[in-house]
Amino acid sequence: MAELALQKIGKGFGGKSVIEDLDLHVSSGEMVCLLGPSGSGKTTTLRMIGGFILPDTGHIFIDNVDVSQATPDKRPTAMVFQQYALWPNMTVFQNIAFGLKLRNLPRREIQEKVHSVLDLVDLRAQAKSYPAQLSGGQQQRVALARALVLKPKVLLLDEPLSNLDAQLRHKVRDEIREIQQHSRITTVFVTHDQDEAMSVSDRVAVLSAGKIEQFDTPDNLYAYPRTEFVANFIGSMNMFEGRLVNHRIEVNGMSLAFPSRISESINDVKIAVRPEDVELHDSSPAFPSGAIKRRIPRGHYAELILETAMGEMRAFVPNGYSVSDTTGFSFRRVLVYSDSKLLDTYVANVDLHLTGIGGVRP
Amino acid sequence: MMSNQNSVQSGFLPIPSIRRTVSPSQALSRSLATALVLALLIFVLGPLVVLVLWAFAGEWFYPSLIPQKFSLSWWSTVLSDSHFGHSVLLSFIFAPVVTILSACICLPAAYAFSRYQFPGRRAMFIGIFATNAFPKMGLYIAIAGILYATHLMDTFWGVIVIQLMNTVVVMTWIPAAAFSAVPKSLEEAARDVGAGPFRTFWHVTLPMARPGIIVAMIQAFLASFDEAQGTFLVGAPNYITMPVQMYSMVTNYPQQAAAVYSILLSMPSLILLLLIRKYIVGGYLAAGFRMK
Numbered sequence: 001m002a003e004l005a006l007q008k009i010g011k012g013f014g015g016k017s018v019i020e021d022l023d024l025h026v027s028s029g030e031m032v033c034l035l036g037p038s039g040s041g042k043t044t045t046l047r048m049i050g051g052f053i054l055p056d057t058g059h060i061f062i063d064n065v066d067v068s069q070a071t072p073d074k075r076p077t078a079m080v081f082q083q084y085a086l087w088p089n090m091t092v093f094q095n096i097a098f099g100l101k102l103r104n105l106p107r108r109e110i111q112e113k114v115h116s117v118l119d120l121v122d123l124r125a126q127a128k129s130y131p132a133q134l135s136g137g138q139q140q141r142v143a144l145a146r147a148l149v150l151k152p153k154v155l156l157l158d159e160p161l162s163n164l165d166a167q168l169r170h171k172v173r174d175e176i177r178e179i180q181q182h183s184r185i186t187t188v189f190v191t192h193d194q195d196e197a198m199s200v201s202d203r204v205a206v207l208s209a210g211k212i213e214q215f216d217t218p219d220n221l222y223a224y225p226r227t228e229f230v231a232n233f234i235g236s237m238n239m240f241e242g243r244l245v246n247h248r249i250e251v252n253g254m255s256l257a258f259p260s261r262i263s264e265s266i267n268d269v270k271i272a273v274r275p276e277d278v279e280l281h282d283s284s285p286a287f288p289s290g291a292i293k294r295r296i297p298r299g300h301y302a303e304l305i306l307e308t309a310m311g312e313m314r315a316f317v318p319n320g321y322s323v324s325d326t327t328g329f330s331f332r333r334v335l336v337y338s339d340s341k342l343l344d345t346y347v348a349n350v351d352l353h354l355t356g357i358g359g360v361r362p
Numbered sequence: 363m364m365s366n367q368n369s370v371q372s373g374f375l376p377i378p379s380i381r382r383t384v385s386p387s388q389a390l391s392r393s394l395a396t397a398l399v400l401a402l403l404i405f406v407l408g409p410l411v412v413l414v415l416w417a418f419a420g421e422w423f424y425p426s427l428i429p430q431k432f433s434l435s436w437w438s439t440v441l442s443d444s445h446f447g448h449s450v451l452l453s454f455i456f457a458p459v460v461t462i463l464s465a466c467i468c469l470p471a472a473y474a475f476s477r478y479q480f481p482g483r484r485a486m487f488i489g490i491f492a493t494n495a496f497p498k499m500g501l502y503i504a505i506a507g508i509l510y511a512t513h514l515m516d517t518f519w520g521v522i523v524i525q526l527m528n529t530v531v532v533m534t535w536i537p538a539a540a541f542s543a544v545p546k547s548l549e550e551a552a553r554d555v556g557a558g559p560f561r562t563f564w565h566v567t568l569p570m571a572r573p574g575i576i577v578a579m580i581q582a583f584l585a586s587f588d589e590a591q592g593t594f595l596v597g598a599p600n601y602i603t604m605p606v607q608m609y610s611m612v613t614n615y616p617q618q619a620a621a622v623y624s625i626l627l628s629m630p631s632l633i634l635l636l637l638i639r640k641y642i643v644g645g646y647l648a649a650g651f652r653m654k
Contacts, residue, residue: 052550072553079554085547089569098565099555150555 002063002076002153002186003028004049009058011044018044019210022058026154029184031177033197036207037233043158045207046190050156051075062153078147079156083163084139086131086146092118093127096146117149120179137168144176148183155180157189161196173200194234198222206230228340231272238273238313249336251310254288256334270337275303277332278315287328416621436618446607446623453587453604457630460525460586461579467526468533469575473563475534476541487538494531501527502592509596521601524592529582536581540574541567580634587630 004026011019019041026032034042047053049060051072060068067075086095093114100110118124121141131139140160147155160176161169177200180187191197197204198218205215206229213233214226225231232239242251244266249256251271281287290308298316306313306329315329336343416422420433440446474480475487493501505524506515514520544567552562568575590605597606604627611620 050554052553072550073556073558077554079551081547081551083545083547085545085551087548087551087566087570089566098552098557102556102561146551146555 003061004154004186004188005061006045006049007059007061009045009048009055009060011041011048011053011056017210019048019055022210022212024205024212024215026186026188028186030202031180031187031189031200033189033191033201033204034207035191035194035197035204035233038192039209040207041210042190042192042207044210046079046156046158046188049154049188050077050079052079076153077156078150078152078154079158080140080143080147080160082159084131084143086139086142088131091128091130092123092134092142095131095142096149099146099150113149117145120148121145121175136164137172140164140172141175144179148179148185153186155185155187157187159191160189161191161193169196176200198234206233208233224342224345225272225335226342228270228272228337231335231337231342236275236314236316238275238278240271240273240310242269242271243267244269244336244338254309256331266338268338269343272335272337273313273331274333275314275316277334278306278313279330279332280304280315280317281328281330283324283326283328287330289326289328291326292324413621413624416617417625419618419621436616436622440619440622440626445602449602449604449607450626452601456521456525456593456601456603457583457587460522460529461583463522464526464529464533464582464586465575465579468530468578469537472534472537473541473567475538477546487534490531490534493527498591502595505592506595515596516598516600518601521593521597521603524596525586525589527592528585528589532581532585533578536578537571537575540571540578543574544570577638580638584631584634588627 004024006022006024009019009022009024010017022041022045024032024045034045036042044053048055051067051070051074054069058068059066062076072079087098090098096114096117097110100113105113114127115124118127121144123138123141123145126134126138126142131142134142140163144160157176161172164172173196180200189197189201198221201218203215203217204221206213206221208229214221214230216224216226221230221234225234225237228239231237240251242249242256244264246265249269249271256271283289288309290306290313292304293307293312294305296303296305297319300319301316302319304315304317306315306327308329313329332347334346336346415429417436418432418434419429420431420435422429422431475483502524505527509515509520509523514523548566548570549562552566553559557565588605590603590608593601593603594606594609597603602610604623608620608623608627611623
C-alpha cells in the first residue's frame with residue numbers, strides 16, 4: 001500500500017523531448033494503466049518510475065519519499081518486463097529467490113516466501129524447471145511471482161500480456177487483476193491495448209506525444225473523452241468537421257440544432273458520435289437519410305457503414321434488425337469539440353434536434 | 363545449369379543431342395570436386411603424417427617411402443634434456459599468466475564496448491585490430507625499443523608484455539559479442555530486485571557470457587603458447603619457450619628430434635581445441651567479428 005506521485009516530470013533523448021511536464025498521482029492500492037500509441041512516452045514513464053531511466057526534470061515520490069534519482073536497486077518498485085527477462089541460467093525457484101538472497105534472508109524464510117508466492121501463481125510443481133522449459137503463460141507468472149515476492153510498494157507491468165496469444169491473454173489479465181485486488185498493491189501497467197486497459201484498471205491515463213491527455217476512470221474515458229485524441233483513440237467514433245453558427249452546427253449543409261448553451265460562432269468544430277449512438281429509422285421526411293454501403297457482422301451486433309450527406313458514418317445495430325438500402329438516422333448523443341477540446345455534450349430528445357436538406361447524394 | 367546455358371546458346375539444335383552432353387559434364391564436375399577434397403586432405407594432413415613418421419623414425423633415407431627403422435630414442439632424448447624441460451616449464455608458466463592478465467585487462471574493455479556508448483567507441487573497437495593488421499616483426503621491433511628503454515628486455519615481464527599483444531583482439535572482440543548477446547533486460551531485472559552493478563555482472567551477465575569468454579581465454583592461451591617471434595626477440599637468451607626452442611631444434615638437431623618436439627608443442631592446442639569444440643561450432647568466434 002503506497003502512494004505514487006509524479007511531479008512535472010520531463011525527459012528528452014538526444015535533445016528531443018519525449019515527456020514534458022507530466023503529472024500523475026496514483027492512490028494507494030490503485031491499479032492505473034498508461035495507455036497510448038507507440039511513441040507516446042508510456043514506456044519511458046514506466047521506466048522512470050522503476051529507475052531504469054532517470055528524469056531530466058521533476059520528481060517522483062513513493063509514499064512521499066523522493067526517489068527521482070535512485071537506481072532500480074534502491075527503489076521499492078518491482079517490474080514485470082515485457083519479455084519477462086527471466087534468468088535462463090537459474091531455475092524458477094532460483095529466479096524468485098534471487099532478490100531475497102541479496103537481502104541475506106535466512107534459507108528457511110526464503111523457502112517459505114518463494115513457495116507461498118509459487119502457490120499464489122499456481123506454479124509450485126515447476127519450481128525446479130528452467131524458464132526455457134515453461135510455456136509463455138507460465139514464464140509470465142514466474143516474472144510476476146519474482147516481482148511480488150519482494151513485497152514492493154509499487155508493482156510495474158510493461159505490456160505483460162503482449163507476448164501471449166489472445167485466449168491466454170484474457171485469462172492472465174483476469175489473474176493479474178485478481179492478485180492485484182487481493183494484495184491491494186499499487187500498480188502501474190503499460191499497454192497499447194485499450195481493451196486491456198479498460199478492463200483491469202481503476203483509472204487510465206491516456207498518453208499522446210509525451211503528455212497525459214486524460215486521466216480518468218474507464219467509464220468516464222468512454223463517455224466523456226475530454227480531447228479529440230481520446231475520442232478517436234478510445235473505442236470507435238464518428239467524427240465530422242463543421243461550423244457553429246447561431247446555435248446550430250452545420251456539417252456539409254446538414255444542420256444540428258440545440259438549445260443555446262454556446263452563443264459565439266466558431267468556424268471549425270468537430271462533432272463526434274459513437275456508432276452505438278447512431279439510431280436508424282424508417283425512411284421518412286422527419287429524418288435525414290443515408291445509404292447502407294456495407295454490413296459487417298460483429299457477432300452479437302452488426303456494424304453498418306452508411307453514406308450520408310455528412311460523410312461516411314459507422315453505426316452499431318442489433319442483429320435481426322432488418323435494414324433496407326436507404327434508412328433514416330438520428331443521433332442519441334453528440335459530443336462537440338473545438339480546438340481539440342471537449343466543448344459540450346448533447347443528448348437526444350433533451351436538447352438535440354437533427355434536420356437536414358439531404359439524404360442520399362444522387 | 364550447364365544444360366540450360368547450352369540450350370539457350372544453341373536453340374536450333376535438336377534437344378536430344380544437347381541432353382546427351384549433360385551427364386558426362388556432371389560426372390566430370392563431381393570427380394573434380396572429389397579430387398579437390400582429396401588434394402586438400404593431403405595438403406592439410408600430409409605434413410602431419412610425415413611429422414609423426416619422423417618422430418618415430420630411427421633411420422629414414424631417400425628414396426624410401428617409409429622409415430627403414432622405427433625407434434623411440436628421440437623421444438627419450440628430448441624428454442630427458444634439461445633445456446627442453448625448462449622450455450616446457452616456461453611455456454606452461456607464460457601461457458596461463460598471459461591468459462589471466464589478458465582477461466583482467468580486456469574483459470572490462472569488452473564489457474564497455476558492448477554496453478556503453480562513448481566518444482571514439484567504434485574507432486577504438488576497430489583500432490584494436492591494428493595489433494593484427496601490420497607485420498608482427500615490425501611491431502615487435504618498435505616495442506623492443508620501448509622495452510630496452512624500460513629495461514624489460516630479457517625479463518619475465520618483457521615476455522609477458524609482448525605475448526599480451528597477440529591476445530588483445532580475441533580477448534576483446536569475442537567477449538564483447540558475448541556480452542552484447544546478453545539481453546539488457548536480464549541485467550535490468552537483476553537491478554530491479556536489488557542487485558548492485560557488481561552483483562548483477564557476477565550473477566547474471568558473466569554466467570550468460572561464459573561460453574564466449576571461455577573460447578576467448580583458450581584462444582588467448584594458444585596464442586601465447588604458440589608465440590615465437592616476439593618471445594625470441596624479447597626473451598632470448600634466458601626465456602626460451604617451447605616454440606622458440608623449435609628454431610634451434612630445426613637447425614641444430616636431427617629432424618627426428620624436431621618432429622618429436624613439434625608433436626609435444628601441438629598437444630595442448632589439440633586438447634584445448636577438442637575441449638572447446640562445441641562452443642566454436644556455436645558461432646562465438648564468428649560473432650566477435652560481427653560486432654558493430
